[in-house]
Amino acid sequence: MNDRFVAADKAALPVNDLGVQRGYGIFDFLRVSNGIPLFIDDHLDRFYHSAREMRLPVRQTKGELKEILSALFQKNNLPDAGVRILLTGGNSPDGYQVSAPNLVIIQQPLIPPSSHLSQACKLVTYQHQRQMPHIKTTDYLMAVWLQPWIKEMDADDVLYQQNGMVSECPRSNFFIVTGNHTIQTPARNILKGVTRKQVLKVAAEQGIRVEEKDISIEDIRVAKEAFIGSSTKRIIPVGQVDDIVFEPVSANSVTTRLFDLLLQNEREAISTGV
Amino acid sequence: MNDRFVAADKAALPVNDLGVQRGYGIFDFLRVSNGIPLFIDDHLDRFYHSAREMRLPVRQTKGELKEILSALFQKNNLPDAGVRILLTGGNSPDGYQVSAPNLVIIQQPLIPPSSHLSQACKLVTYQHQRQMPHIKTTDYLMAVWLQPWIKEMDADDVLYQQNGMVSECPRSNFFIVTGNHTIQTPARNILKGVTRKQVLKVAAEQGIRVEEKDISIEDIRVAKEAFIGSSTKRIIPVGQVDDIVFEPVSANSVTTRLFDLLLQNEREAISTGV
Numbered sequence: 001m002n003d004r005f006v007a008a009d010k011a012a013l014p015v016n017d018l019g020v021q022r023g024y025g026i027f028d029f030l031r032v033s034n035g036i037p038l039f040i041d042d043h044l045d046r047f048y049h050s051a052r053e054m055r056l057p058v059r060q061t062k063g064e065l066k067e068i069l070s071a072l073f074q075k076n077n078l079p080d081a082g083v084r085i086l087l088t089g090g091n092s093p094d095g096y097q098v099s100a101p102n103l104v105i106i107q108q109p110l111i112p113p114s115s116h117l118s119q120a121c122k123l124v125t126y127q128h129q130r131q132m133p134h135i136k137t138t139d140y141l142m143a144v145w146l147q148p149w150i151k152e153m154d155a156d157d158v159l160y161q162q163n164g165m166v167s168e169c170p171r172s173n174f175f176i177v178t179g180n181h182t183i184q185t186p187a188r189n190i191l192k193g194v195t196r197k198q199v200l201k202v203a204a205e206q207g208i209r210v211e212e213k214d215i216s217i218e219d220i221r222v223a224k225e226a227f228i229g230s231s232t233k234r235i236i237p238v239g240q241v242d243d244i245v246f247e248p249v250s251a252n253s254v255t256t257r258l259f260d261l262l263l264q265n266e267r268e269a270i271s272t273g274v
Numbered sequence: 275m276n277d278r279f280v281a282a283d284k285a286a287l288p289v290n291d292l293g294v295q296r297g298y299g300i301f302d303f304l305r306v307s308n309g310i311p312l313f314i315d316d317h318l319d320r321f322y323h324s325a326r327e328m329r330l331p332v333r334q335t336k337g338e339l340k341e342i343l344s345a346l347f348q349k350n351n352l353p354d355a356g357v358r359i360l361l362t363g364g365n366s367p368d369g370y371q372v373s374a375p376n377l378v379i380i381q382q383p384l385i386p387p388s389s390h391l392s393q394a395c396k397l398v399t400y401q402h403q404r405q406m407p408h409i410k411t412t413d414y415l416m417a418v419w420l421q422p423w424i425k426e427m428d429a430d431d432v433l434y435q436q437n438g439m440v441s442e443c444p445r446s447n448f449f450i451v452t453g454n455h456t457i458q459t460p461a462r463n464i465l466k467g468v469t470r471k472q473v474l475k476v477a478a479e480q481g482i483r484v485e486e487k488d489i490s491i492e493d494i495r496v497a498k499e500a501f502i503g504s505s506t507k508r509i510i511p512v513g514q515v516d517d518i519v520f521e522p523v524s525a526n527s528v529t530t531r532l533f534d535l536l537l538q539n540e541r542e543a544i545s546t547g548v
Contacts, residue, residue: 001289011289015285015378131405137297140296
């Protein structure tokens with residue numbers, strides 16, 4: 001918390017913090033595997049980008065944040081963990097103007113995703129567009145509110161759409177694979193995920209065509225495969241979007257191939273310590 | 275805080291509270307004048323409505339909350355104050371599912387609004403629609419973010435609009451007075467303010483025509499008067515919306531008349547202790 005190490009159950013924010021009173025905050029979340037914070041530069045770059053866009057000054061440089069993280073990792077000694085770096089609007093005297101931000105870094109144990117492709121998930125679409133979608137704010141009001149409805153629909157997650165154009169899931173990016181083996185993913189009105197970047201990178205390296213473009217429900221209907229990607233899950237095949245059902249993935253699926261490439265990519269990151 | 279009285283500078287929420295991590299919370303804010311919490315039933319009714327809509331159970335009944343408020347008022351002894359009643363998603367183990375909510379009630383000194391109509395304010399419109407507008411959530415991400423821009427525009431506040439139809443200011447409702455002395459205020463996509471309700475009530479009692487309907491920028495352009503209303507400000511005349519300038523209010527303005535009626539209404543509330 002700011003400049004101090006605090007036991008997790010003692011870590012608290014003043015009730016007049018703008019993060020509490022006005023939902024004004026940004027964060028990033030990264031996975032630690034074998035003690036290595038994965039793709040940390042991408043996560044920190046996005047964290048500083050979010051902070052800048054929300055006009056929240058970060059007192060620490062990127063190098064200083066990395067040192068704080070190292071010290072935290074040493075104290076906690078959790079080889080597999082999730083790390084949340086949170087920056088709020090601070091203790092605002094009038095409850096409205098941004099003050100000196102509060103920085104909170106939380107490390108918690110995290111079960112790593114399986115080294116085999118997970119079972120396919122079911123998505124339901126919902127008409128919603130996140131405000132400030134390109135910034136990783138703490139605004140998950142709609143996502144948390146929709147949880148009971150998602151369960152009621154017997155689905156695993158929601159895919160936001162606006163007038164028939166899909167954008168993203170609350171905590172992951174959405175991709176389809178077309179009939180001619182091209183990976184497509186929305187380009188606009190989304191948060192650009194670190195895993196999304198890795199997907200585009202490894203696909204391009206392997207000569208798989210990738211397109212960042214607007215995707216409609218009708219595009220999903222004629223797609224051959226669909227998957228979601230996030231830092232905690234790598235990629236998960238999508239078995240169903242509303243009434244659109246996909247065939248199960250096989251060893252030859254683009255999704256399977258991508259998963260293997262991401263796993264290999266991650267192992268390289270761990271072995272080189274980056 | 276929940277069941278305890280805590281010194282304001284010691285009041286803090288755990289960092290894993292959903293209000294902090296996911297911006298998931300609701301609140302209400304009311305004014306205390308001469309020791310009387312003004313229109314408390316309206317505020318508490320809205321508070322319970324917001325809680326219900328966001329699926330946040332309140333452990334206390336309305337009567338119990340009133341008793342807690344009385345005890346807090348006695349401890350603080352602030353005849354003129356603002357009271358914020360905040361309910362968050364609680365200490366969520368997974369940082370995503372609603373848990374047992376945390377209730378925080380904060381009383382702070384508040385300079386009461388003048389008993390004379392304030393100087394006219396300047397509004398600038400901005401294309402935005404609040405998510406879940408009928409619920410008083412803690413989502414003020416856009417409003418706080420726009421503060422520097424509002425100052426840059428030399429304005430006092432922002433008026434949200436969507437495709438030319440205006441809705442509300444972040445913390446107040448918007449009204450116009452037409453050429454035939456009818457008060458109009460948006461009916462949809464807004465938070466229905468307690469002062470808005472009082473305005474409609476006192477106007478109707480005095481035979482002033484009121485209409486709740488969609489209002490466009492063009493409606494504002496041909497309006498004779500405009501004003502905003504909120505619990506902390508009662509009503510304030512609007513002198514300008516973007517490039518639309520209104521004539522200064524006079525003793526004969528509907529805005530002036532309404533202000534006097536609201537003041538009288540408030541004095542009655544204080545004298546009857548409701």
